[in-house]
Amino acid sequence: MNIIEYADREMLVMNVANKLAGKLKSALSGNDRVSFAVPGGSTPGPIFEMLSATDLDWSRVDVMLTDERWVDVDDPLSNARLVREHLLNDRAAAAQFIPFFRPGLSPGEGAEVVAPSLTDHVPISVLLLGMGDDMHTASLFPGDPSLPDALAADAPLLCPVYPEGQPTARVTLPAHVLDGALNKHLVIFGDEKRAALERAEGLSPEEAPIAAVLDEIEVYWAA
Known part of the structure; x- marks a missing residue:
């Protein structure tokens, strides 16, 4: 880290x-297509808006979420909506977006449908993550009964999760994909998240899910 x-x-x-x-341009120089996995939440919005104007071959970039709330794409809680409004504009409108939500299906059913389609997009070329004060990342939440399944080395490429205290069920990329x-x-x-991240270094992924991805990660922090 x-x-x-x-x-x-x-x-x-x-x-x-x-x-x-720069990382996307470098990846594009050696590949026909590249994958770019991004989080929801409020933190990445300004980054997305600046990135969307970048002059690169967005038509060869496949954008997907790290995780998604199991709500319709027009719901205010939808991460897909955030990405559509803040990233897939300007030059980045040419990117291919890979949605996770499937109307009419449960999170488990939807994850089973979507997971096989992600095979061609892993390993992820460029990954952007956020982290909560509780040291969760993507939708890997400490204390979630479904967390062990998403931490498993053989977890499917998309996992349904049902974190307690959250308003909706979710789907998430598993730890091994991230x-x-x-x-x-x-x-x-x-400062609170900086302290939480430093605590996570000494904890297991079960206690602090962010710990599952800290090897060779670039962390950007500001107060």
Whole structure:
């Protein structure tokens, strides 16, 4: 794990957008298509907006989520909606988006349908993650009864999870897919999350799911 500190969040957003663009361009130089996995939540929105204007061959970029709430794509809680509104605009509108939600299916049924289609998109070329104060990442939550399945080395490429205290069920990429990404990046803000991340280094993935992906990850932090 390598932590890069920024004086303020605006500087972080600008530099991380440039860093991700460079990693995507590098990946495109050696591959016909590349995969870019991104989180939901409020943190990545400004990064997405800056990245969307980047001049690269977005038509060869497959964008997918690290995890998704099991709600319709127009629901305010939908991560797909956030990505559509903040990333898949401007030049990045040419990217191919891989949705996870399937209307009419349960999270388990939907995950079974989607998982085989992800085979061609792993290992992930460029991965961007966030982290909660509880040290969760993607939809890998400590204390979730379904967490052990998503941490398993042979977990399917998309897992249904039912975290307690959350308003909806979710689906998530499993730990082995996240950790197997060729380029891993984590953005966190604030002293509380910085302290939580440092605690996670000494904990197991069951206690702190972010610990499952910390090897060779670039961490970007600003207060």
